[in-house]
Amino acid sequence: xxxxxxxxxxxxVQEGDSTNFTxxxxxxxxxxxxxYRWETxxxxxxxxxxxxxxxxxxxxxxxxxxxxxxxYSYLYIKGSQPEDSATYLCAFxxxxxxxxxxxxxxxxxxxx
Amino acid sequence: xxxxxxxxxxLVKRTGEKVFLECVQDMDHENMFWYRQDPGLGLRLIxxxxxxxxxxxxxxxxxxxxxxxxxxxFSLILESASTNQTSMYLCATLMNPGSSDTQYFxxxxxxxxx
Numbered sequence: 001x002x003x004x005x006x007x008x009x010x011x012x013v014q015e016g017d018s019t020n021f022t023x024x025x026x027x028x029x030x031x032x033x034x035x036y037r038w039e040t041x042x043x044x045x046x047x048x049x050x051x052x053x054x055x056x057x058x059x060x061x062x063x064x065x066x067x068x069x070x071x072y073s074y075l076y077i078k079g080s081q082p083e084d085s086a087t088y089l090c091a092f093x094x095x096x097x098x099x100x101x102x103x104x105x106x107x108x109x110x111x112x
Numbered sequence: 113x114x115x116x117x118x119x120x121x122x123l124v125k126r127t128g129e130k131v132f133l134e135c136v137q138d139m140d141h142e143n144m145f146w147y148r149q150d151p152g153l154g155l156r157l158i159x160x161x162x163x164x165x166x167x168x169x170x171x172x173x174x175x176x177x178x179x180x181x182x183x184x185x186f187s188l189i190l191e192s193a194s195t196n197q198t199s200m201y202l203c204a205t206l207m208n209p210g211s212s213d214t215q216y217f218x219x220x221x222x223x224x225x226x
Contacts, residue, residue: 004154032212032214034214034215036217041219042219043116043202043216043217043218043219043220044202044217045217046214046215046216049212049213049214051212089154089155091154091155096209097206097208097209097210097213097214097215098143098160098162098168098206098209099157099160099170100155100157100215101154102154102155102156103154104152104153104154105154
């Protein structure tokens with residue numbers, strides 16, 4: 001059974017704060033690491049697909065890094081806004097993108 | 113933009129009923145998936161399909177079956193619903209299982225079995 005862990009489980013920050021959370025995954029048989037944002041009552045939205053050790057990706061105020069050798073990825077949000085409030089999911093794929101193993105998510109709440 | 117729609121946002125059924133959850137995509141993706149999401153757990157894969165009439169079991173297929181008669185539509189069937197199948201069900205699609213692609217999700221169906 002693959003173990004994908006996300007921390008923290010939940011996080012409350014003030015508007016304007018920068019924040020980050022972690023996804024840890026098996027370091028063997030790595031294929032890709034996926035980040036999603038899931039807002040209440042909406043579909044999970046793909047943020048990043050990361051495939052190479054040392055990868056850094058950025059989308060607006062959100063960025064992510066990847067370390068496949070030690071099995072972790074960080075997601076950073078700079079200057080959090082209330083609209084960033086969501087559950088952030090990471091998913092590990094080992095071998096192909098048919099089977100994703102998801103973490104339990106980090107619930108971010110940004111207070112105005 | 114990929115559009116994945118699910119037939120109902122909320123559904124309430126009784127124990128023993130046969131339940132159909134429908135998923136439709138408009139992007140001609142080969143691959144479709146059904147997950148369930150429960151509090152305190154990550155999304156878990158029930159079944160997936162990589163082509164019309166083809167299906168593969170995921171991690172938790174017990175109590176479920178699927179049907180893929182047309183490329184754009186993937187149905188999840190609960191033959192005899194039970195209370196432990198109360199959950200949020202999410203459908204997803206994938207164009208290409210290659211490393212740079214990702215799965216695209218529908219909005220989910222929250223099923224309650226009484």
